[in-house]
Amino acid sequence: xxxxRPASVQVEPAVALRPAEILMKPERLAAIQPSRLSVSRxxxxxxxxxxxxxxxxxxxxxxxxxxTALYRITTPxxxxxFPVFSFEFNPAxxxxxxxxxxxxxxxxxxxxxxxxAEIEHTQRELPKLYAGRATERTxxxxxxxxxxxxxxxxxxxxxAGQQPxxxxxxxxxxxxxxxxxxxxxxxxxxSFRALESNHALRNPLAAQMLSAYMMREFATDLVTxxxxxxxxxxxxxxxxxxxxxxxxxxxSALGLILFANNHPRLLDRFLHARETALAHxxxxxxxxxxxxxxxxxxxxxxxxxxxxxxxxxxDALVPSDTIAAELAIVRNAxxxxxxxxxxxxxxxxxxxxxxxxxxxSRVLPETQETLHSLLIELVPxxxxxxxxxxxxxxxxxxxxxxxxGELRQILHDEYAWCLAMDLSTEASRRYIWYKSATAExxxxxxxxxxxxxxxxxxxLPRLVQQLDIALASQPADRTMAHFLLxxxxxxxxxxxxxxxxxxxxxxxxxxxxxxxxxxxQMVRLLNVGLHGIDKTRDFLNRNLRxxxxxxxxxxxxxxxxxxxxxxxxxxxx
Amino acid sequence: MSLSSTATAHDEILLSVRETRLIVxxxxxxxxxxxxxVTAVREAILACEGQRLGALAHLRDDFDSIRAMQPARxxxxxxxxxxxxxAKGEHAWAIMPSLVELVVEQCRRPVAGQxxxxxxxxxxxxxxxxxxxxxxxxxxxxxxxVSLGITITDDGALIRxxxxxxxxxxxxxxxxxxxxxLSRMLRxxxxxxxxxxxxxxxxxxxxxxxxxxxxxxxxGPIIVxxxxxxxxxxxxxxxDxxxxxxxxx
Numbered sequence: 001x002x003x004x005r006p007a008s009v010q011v012e013p014a015v016a017l018r019p020a021e022i023l024m025k026p027e028r029l030a031a032i033q034p035s036r037l038s039v040s041r042x043x044x045x046x047x048x049x050x051x052x053x054x055x056x057x058x059x060x061x062x063x064x065x066x067x068t069a070l071y072r073i074t075t076p077x078x079x080x081x082f083p084v085f086s087f088e089f090n091p092a093x094x095x096x097x098x099x100x101x102x103x104x105x106x107x108x109x110x111x112x113x114x115x116x117a118e119i120e121h122t123q124r125e126l127p128k129l130y131a132g133r134a135t136e137r138t139x140x141x142x143x144x145x146x147x148x149x150x151x152x153x154x155x156x157x158x159x160a161g162q163q164p165x166x167x168x169x170x171x172x173x174x175x176x177x178x179x180x181x182x183x184x185x186x187x188x189x190x191s192f193r194a195l196e197s198n199h200a201l202r203n204p205l206a207a208q209m210l211s212a213y214m215m216r217e218f219a220t221d222l223v224t225x226x227x228x229x230x231x232x233x234x235x236x237x238x239x240x241x242x243x244x245x246x247x248x249x250x251x252s253a254l255g256l257i258l259f260a261n262n263h264p265r266l267l268d269r270f271l272h273a274r275e276t277a278l279a280h281x282x283x284x285x286x287x288x289x290x291x292x293x294x295x296x297x298x299x300x301x302x303x304x305x306x307x308x309x310x311x312x313x314x315d316a317l318v319p320s321d322t323i324a325a326e327l328a329i330v331r332n333a334x335x336x337x338x339x340x341x342x343x344x345x346x347x348x349x350x351x352x353x354x355x356x357x358x359x360x361s362r363v364l365p366e367t368q369e370t371l372h373s374l375l376i377e378l379v380p381x382x383x384x385x386x387x388x389x390x391x392x393x394x395x396x397x398x399x400x401x402x403x404x405g406e407l408r409q410i411l412h413d414e415y416a417w418c419l420a421m422d423l424s425t426e427a428s429r430r431y432i433w434y435k436s437a438t439a440e441x442x443x444x445x446x447x448x449x450x451x452x453x454x455x456x457x458x459x460l461p462r463l464v465q466q467l468d469i470a471l472a473s474q475p476a477d478r479t480m481a482h483f484l485l486x487x488x489x490x491x492x493x494x495x496x497x498x499x500x501x502x503x504x505x506x507x508x509x510x511x512x513x514x515x516x517x518x519x520x521q522m523v524r525l526l527n528v529g530l531h532g533i534d535k536t537r538d539f540l541n542r543n544l545r546x547x548x549x550x551x552x553x554x555x556x557x558x559x560x561x562x563x564x565x566x567x568x569x570x571x572x573x
Numbered sequence: 574m575s576l577s578s579t580a581t582a583h584d585e586i587l588l589s590v591r592e593t594r595l596i597v598x599x600x601x602x603x604x605x606x607x608x609x610x611v612t613a614v615r616e617a618i619l620a621c622e623g624q625r626l627g628a629l630a631h632l633r634d635d636f637d638s639i640r641a642m643q644p645a646r647x648x649x650x651x652x653x654x655x656x657x658x659x660a661k662g663e664h665a666w667a668i669m670p671s672l673v674e675l676v677v678e679q680c681r682r683p684v685a686g687q688x689x690x691x692x693x694x695x696x697x698x699x700x701x702x703x704x705x706x707x708x709x710x711x712x713x714x715x716x717x718x719v720s721l722g723i724t725i726t727d728d729g730a731l732i733r734x735x736x737x738x739x740x741x742x743x744x745x746x747x748x749x750x751x752x753x754x755l756s757r758m759l760r761x762x763x764x765x766x767x768x769x770x771x772x773x774x775x776x777x778x779x780x781x782x783x784x785x786x787x788x789x790x791x792x793g794p795i796i797v798x799x800x801x802x803x804x805x806x807x808x809x810x811x812x813d814x815x816x817x818x819x820x821x822x
Contacts, residue, residue, distance in 0.1 A: 095793070099789070136587060184591060188587060189589070191591060194759040401682070435782065438784040450787075481671070481675045482649070485674075489645075490609050492609040492611070543794035545794070
């Protein structure tokens with residue numbers, strides 16, 4: 001079975017990648033921070049590098065926010081249109097959950113240029129959502145809502161000819177929040193795996209990320225437009241520095257756990273890419289005073305300031321001032337290295353690896369992972385090349401000639417963590433994962449409260465244990481073809497284990513059915529680590545809110561190819 | 574939730590592989606099929622639809638008789654180089670995953686003193702419901718780089734297989750490759766009568782869980798408990814709480 005990786009990933013770093021037994025623990029995965037490999041950052045890097053052109057072609061929206069707009073994105077890999085359908089604010093039926101019935105805007109990302117008939121079709125079908133059908137060149141259907149606090153304040157301020165108060169804006173950091181990005185075949189949109197090899201949005205989640213960027217762009221255009229409707233020429237335009245500071249909001253929840261279940265190869269590839277870049281960075285023989293150390297110092301200063309300025313109220317996650325204080329410890333350790341050539345009092349041929357080891361027991365995982373993300377910035381070319389390796393197939397297939405003995409050996413080598421779990425208790429199977437008939441919302445509840453539900457969660461440890469038991473009663477030389485003939489219930493788990501053989505980061509070491517499983521840990525991994533969302537807040541251990549594209553370049557910046565170093569933005573002065 | 578009520582019988586839409594997989598998988602959850610085989614049988618049904626064998630229409634029209642799929646009931650016999658499978662009346666879809674696995678395994682079975690496996694295989698299958706669907710074994714076997722010649726009989730098929738790979742037991746596709754048949758389905762989708770899609774969509778929704786006030790507490794940043802107390806996000810300015818505290822409309 002091939003587990004080949006692209007050549008750029010196969011270069012052996014000087015420092016070993018972290019073992020799965022450490023990295024795949026949910027609490028460690030939850031601490032992973034945005035990095036150059038996060039898909040939103042990779043998207044901005046590409047847009048900047050290739051100087052994508054984002055233009056607003058029309059904006060016909062009235063003083064009550066009703067109307068349409070059309071944006072066009074021109075890239076070396078194709079032209080895309082983003083028509084927006086804007087609606088009057090209506091508090092009834094609103095929620096950040098997908099069971100919502102009202103949105104402030106809906107949009108579509110479509111391979112362009114769109115004909116008038118395609119726009120008219122999209123305008124008619126998009127509001128129907130599950131009952132609607134996208135045109136054949138549609139990539140994503142998107143919808144978002146205002147953050148009332150920030151949005152109204154900005155419109156009021158601009159209408160009064162003033163800039164909004166940063167102290168109020170920076171509590172939210174966005175004007176509109178994504179409440180749904182549907183693509184990859186949903187509602188008849190194009191299958192991403194069928195996109196042409198030179199397609200600009202072929203990388204995983206690229207189309208969704210571009211749609212989110214366009215939501216952000218529309219939101220700032222909308223507040224400016226509404227202020228002009230209200231105050232005419234007296235209205236102020238939103239300061240570009242504030243526009244850059246504002247991102248687009250995002251709320252995510254339980255659906256991401258199902259996504260992780262269904263995308264083990266993507267998860268493995270992403271984590272492997274991140275760990276590879278990190279290992280290469282840790283292996284740099286960076287001398288005191290070298291450009292790498294100076295760069296790291298500057299990055300640390302930037303993130304410390306970012307954390308100190310953070311006005312987000314964190315109910316459950318580590319507050320920013322704690323992380324800022326710990327990053328100061330990291331900075332001091334680096335200063336000591338510059339002054340003495342030693343890390344923690346000792347010399348090292350790989351000082352950055354030594355720095356990480358030195359801090360491991362001294363700072364929180366979130367701080368360690370922040371440092372790791374900064375270290376990845378020291379190997380930018382490698383990191384950018386690794387971003388291009390994330391296209392994978394998630395198809396699984398049984399290898400019918402594999403024998404029982406060999407499969408059991410794989411289980412005991414690669415799934416020892418599953419086999420060691422105590423699954424005999426009620427607590428180990430307390431919860432069930434299901435989707436509601438309304439809006440197909442992913443939910444997780446105690447089994448007795450939804451007795452009629454079909455479980456949709458991957459009960460991986462139990463499946464592995466059951467497979468091991470079933471295999472134990474078979475002759476070791478029996479092939480899978482013959483074993484599955486009598487045990488068709490094992491086909492799915494056999495295919496999964498065989499297909500993922502040899503990959504180390506595909507499945508977090510957790511039991512998602514158990515009482516003590518904390519869903520937000522996986523939501524954080526995907527939202528923060530993979531998507532690149534900042535300032536995330538956790539609610540009820542299952543919902544995460546945060547901001548995407550916080551500080552990202554504006555269309556005018558992209559056209560000039562500037563503002564490449566935009567993350568962890570300082571508050572505008 | 575409903576699909577377009579103005580659709581005519583001749584109105585066709587283009588279904589993606591993803592949404593076709595989704596509804597077929599949800600419908601299979603309503604059958605007796607072991608959960609571990611749902612994905613493989615789903616792929617068999619898609620292959621049949623991709624071969625224009627009318628699988629989706631059959632799934633809708635004969636669903637009640639399809640429900641009782643129990644693939645473990647089959648009997649396999651192999652002796653003197655002759656392999657036969659008595660399907661004992663099982664539906665073709667239920668046994669197609671095993672048929673592919675058996676012929677692939679037979680093709681690649683080691684031969685004493687030779688580096689390569691046998692290279693060819695044959696398998697006769699009897700007492701199958703809807704044997705015409707077995708024609709779609711060809712694209713399923715191609716995922717293993719095995720070509721098939723299939724003769725459909727009154728109650729089954731005679732399958733002859735030939736290994737096109739290097740003769741190892743390995744799955745030879747790399748992690749980023751797709752087999753040509755799946756690639757074509759991804760590119761072209763399935764042209765389907767809108768009414769058929771609507772019917773299957775509604776059937777598949779039976780595997781979703783009915784909404785309730787209790788169920789709505791199983792997701793989201795806010796819970797409204799039985800006493801009307803709000804638990805969770807304290808500064809939420811965007812949720813119409815009636816969505817959480819009243820039965821769905």
